[in-house]
Amino acid sequence: MTARVVLPGLLRDLAEGAAELPVELSSDVPLAEVLDRAFAPWPILASRVRDERGQIRRHVNVFVDGEDAKRADGVQTPVSPTSTVHVINAVSGG
Numbered sequence: 001m002t003a004r005v006v007l008p009g010l011l012r013d014l015a016e017g018a019a020e021l022p023v024e025l026s027s028d029v030p031l032a033e034v035l036d037r038a039f040a041p042w043p044i045l046a047s048r049v050r051d052e053r054g055q056i057r058r059h060v061n062v063f064v065d066g067e068d069a070k071r072a073d074g075v076q077t078p079v080s081p082t083s084t085v086h087v088i089n090a091v092s093g094g
Helices: 009-015 031-039 043-049
Strands: 002-006 020-024 060-064 084-089
Touching (some): 009 043, 031 043, 031 060
Parallel strands (some): 002 084
Antiparallel strands (some): 002 020
């Protein structure tokens, strides 16, 4: 089955314009593994989403099936073969 990683418009150029990146899974795996697989062809994309320790960057939100991964188990949040992972740039302003 295929989990999907959905990218925001701001990051799509780093993945050759792809809005979604499919990741084949046969069982639940940690979010870190899904992101590693999805971003393997685009290291610059990976570095925009995760820091040098492999954690989700402060200004990026990642949701697994609608649940904020930072409020769950971070990059250890389980992702199932039917999951949708949304990567969202945080927006701030005054």
